[in-house]
Amino acid sequence: MACRKDTLLLVALLSFVTFYVRAKVDIDMDDTVSVYRGDPAELHCRYSFSEEPSMMMVQWFVKYPNGSRERISYRDLTIERVDEGTDYTDRITVAGDSNSETLTVLTVKLSDEREFFCQVNGMAAGNGERKTHLAVFDPPEAPVIEGVHSGISVSSHLLSKIASCEARKGYPRPNITWYRDETPLIPINGEINVVTLVTREASGFYTVQSELQYKITKEDKDALFSCKVSYFVPGDVRTSASQDINITVHYPTTNVELWRELPKGLVKEGDTVEIRCQGDGNPPPPYTFNREQQPEIELDSTNGQLVLHEVTRRDSGVYQCRTLDLDTEEDVVGNMHLTVHYLDPAVVVPKDSEVMSKGESLTATCNALSSLNTSTVWFKDDREIGRGHMLFLEDATFDTAGEYVCEVSVPTLAGFQSTGSVHIIVQGVPKIKDAENVDMEERAGKWVNLSCEARGYPRPIIAWSIYGTQSWREVLNRVTEDSVQSLVTLKVTSDITAICNATNDMGVETKTHSIKSMSMVTPAAKFQAEGSGIIIVIIIICILLLAILGSVLYFLYKKGKLPCGRSGKQEIINVYSTAEKPNKEDIVVEMKAEKTEEAVLLKGVNGDKKPMNDQYIDLRK
Ligand SMILES: *[C@@H]1O[C@H](CO)[C@@H](O)[C@H](O)[C@H]1NC(C)=O
Ligand SMILES: *[C@@H]1O[C@H](CO)[C@@H](O)[C@H](O)[C@H]1NC(C)=O
Ligand SMILES: *[C@@H]1O[C@H](CO)[C@@H](O)[C@H](O)[C@H]1NC(C)=O
Ligand SMILES: *[C@@H]1O[C@H](CO)[C@@H](O)[C@H](O)[C@H]1NC(C)=O
Ligand SMILES: *[C@@H]1O[C@H](CO)[C@@H](O)[C@H](O)[C@H]1NC(C)=O
Ligand SMILES: *[C@@H]1O[C@H](CO)[C@@H](O)[C@H](O)[C@H]1NC(C)=O
Numbered sequence: 018m019a020c021r022k023d024t025l026l027l028v029a030l031l032s033f034v035t036f037y038v039r040a041k042v043d044i045d046m047d048d049t050v051s052v053y054r055g056d057p058a059e060l061h062c063r064y065s066f067s068e069e070p071s072m073m074m075v076q077w078f079v080k081y082p083n084g085s086r087e088r089i090s091y092r093d094l095t096i097e098r099v100d101e102g103t104d105y106t107d108r109i110t111v112a113g114d115s116n117s118e119t120l121t122v123l124t125v126k127l128s129d130e131r132e133f134f135c136q137v138n139g140m141a142a143g144n145g146e147r148k149t150h151l152a153v154f155d156p157p158e159a160p161v162i163e164g165v166h167s168g169i170s171v172s173s174h175l176l177s178k179i180a181s182c183e184a185r186k187g188y189p190r191p192n193i194t195w196y197r198d199e200t201p202l203i204p205i206n207g208e209i210n211v212v213t214l215v216t217r218e219a220s221g222f223y224t225v226q227s228e229l230q231y232k233i234t235k236e237d238k239d240a241l242f243s244c245k246v247s248y249f250v251p252g253d254v255r256t257s258a259s260q261d262i263n264i265t266v267h268y269p270t271t272n273v274e275l276w277r278e279l280p281k282g283l284v285k286e287g288d289t290v291e292i293r294c295q296g297d298g299n300p301p302p303p304y305t306f307n308r309e310q311q312p313e314i315e316l317d318s319t320n321g322q323l324v325l326h327e328v329t330r331r332d333s334g335v336y337q338c339r340t341l342d343l344d345t346e347e348d349v350v351g352n353m354h355l356t357v358h359y360l361d362p363a364v365v366v367p368k369d370s371e372v373m374s375k376g377e378s379l380t381a382t383c384n385a386l387s388s389l390n391t392s393t394v395w396f397k398d399d400r401e402i403g404r405g406h407m408l409f410l411e412d413a414t415f416d417t418a419g420e421y422v423c424e425v426s427v428p429t430l431a432g433f434q435s436t437g438s439v440h441i442i443v444q445g446v447p448k449i450k451d452a453e454n455v456d457m458e459e460r461a462g463k464w465v466n467l468s469c470e471a472r473g474y475p476r477p478i479i480a481w482s483i484y485g486t487q488s489w490r491e492v493l494n495r496v497t498e499d500s501v502q503s504l505v506t507l508k509v510t511s512d513i514t515a516i517c518n519a520t521n522d523m524g525v526e527t528k529t530h531s532i533k534s535m536s537m538v539t540p541a542a543k544f545q546a547e548g549s550g551i552i553i554v555i556i557i558i559c560i561l562l563l564a565i566l567g568s569v570l571y572f573l574y575k576k577g578k579l580p581c582g583r584s585g586k587q588e589i590i591n592v593y594s595t596a597e598k599p600n601k602e603d604i605v606v607e608m609k610a611e612k613t614e615e616a617v618l619l620k621g622v623n624g625d626k627k628p629m630n631d632q633y634i635d636l637r638k
Contacts, residue, residue, distance in 0.1 A: 062135030070139030127221035157187025182244030270298025273351035294338030363437030370440035383423030446524035447473035469517030485513035
């Protein structure tokens, strides 16, 4: 306190002296010094006297918010000291020479933002005081934005809170501005409002909270909102932006659309049809489906999807999807027309089956009722025979008979077809296949097959009349609807006539097979080639026979028993016959083992006049 009194006294004295001397001092200081919190701040005080002072004193003062001034340092020509017991005692240094002095605040605190006074006293040489404002800066943390999570309805008549934004711990006070898709949102009465809450913490920092209130429209559903915080730094203004957020906008449905999802293309009976309904509202409201002619009947659907299974033409018509607009309390309706195409079974005229006479003509028609243009193709035996819904059958033959299938299809709708058929019967006199009479030659004893095949309607019956052999039988009788085939096998014993008689109600046709039996002469050549041995045997036998005959004749002649009439001749023949029979048998059996034909030939040589065939069969027995 004593020190202070001394100082005040000194100041008063100096002022008094200065007043009379009119000498003066010029002091130069920065108006403002800007530093970040925590950095050191240097405050310079430069002075110059018009007259060299005999003594001099430099003091630094601060001014508190409560208005009181306090000295924080003192220097004269002899001493230099920081005042004890002030807020700055441990945080400042002062250094000076004859015309300047620098006060250094080592680590600047937010509370250091104030005015610092530099007072220079030179007694008679003059005195003065200047000040510097120390500005302190500390950027806020990055802004944090938080959108509202619930959907916001456009039908609200008040402003709705969209989002809040917070910038914490800044100094000096930062500002928050709002953006929608990079466009700043300036508060407009009734449309945009920004509510700002600034909090000054005990530490001196500012925290700014801002809330955006906004009149939402449907267009905002895709908009991005953000906030930016702007803050001062030494010599500049900086900004820092928040993330973008989107918001859920609820808006009523004003329009619903209905479309067919499945199947693509045309719809035919039997298809499964999937109809979808979508409105332009958010969130999607519940939809109901109905048919236009039955508005009161609600169709079963899930999530705006209506599925119609196995549709028929009765399902054709207008389908509606509706939802309630909660604002206007009115139904919003969408329409869609569904066409189910159909193709009825093909109807063929004449129906089922039709009997034609040979040579007749007939026109068959095939029609299938359809909602689309159709094309008709006729088939017989899987072969295409005509196109168009009429089929002309002219000059019918048995080949005309058969199953006629018409296939009606829809070219514009693949896989959509129906078929019908008619059975054509051609009535007529039996017609034998290869009807010309047959002449043939066959070796005797051979089995021969004769075939007779006849067509006709009603189906003919085949009867055989076979002359010349008893050995025959029918081995096959195959019938189809309009044909019959008969096969007989017969043994050629002599010339044969086989007549095939095909008969039906309309008439009869016959075919004659004439078989000429061939005698077995042909093997003679063979005999000459192979049979020289046999000839020798035969010659020997003949010689033997002649020798025996000569002996007998001679014996009879000697005994005088040889008669000279007819009866004697007859006897000779009888003897010959009876004597030779067993021999002949023996030879034949022997021959047979070698070759049947040769045995037969031998009998011929022997002059046997019996029918060859009979003998042949006997031998075989
Ligand atoms: C003014 O404030 C300072 C620092 O806060 C304090 O030291 C001083 O006593 C106060 N003066 C008055 C008159 O209240
Ligand atoms: C904050 O807003 C106020 C008032 O509009 C303005 O004076 C000040 O310069 C702004 N501060 C920043 C850092 O933009
Ligand atoms: C918001 O954006 C995210 C990511 O882009 C997206 O997944 C989400 O659906 C959007 N929400 C709304 C309500 O638009
Ligand atoms: C059906 O055929 C008629 C005549 O050939 C033609 O005029 C019409 O355009 C066709 N209709 C369709 C749907 O193809
Ligand atoms: C005659 O027909 C029968 C039965 O079809 C067959 O077994 C036989 O071999 C045929 N004979 C001739 C000579 O064609
Ligand atoms: C064929 O058969 C029919 C009926 O059975 C008979 O009237 C006709 O005389 C027969 N014709 C011949 C050549 O056998």
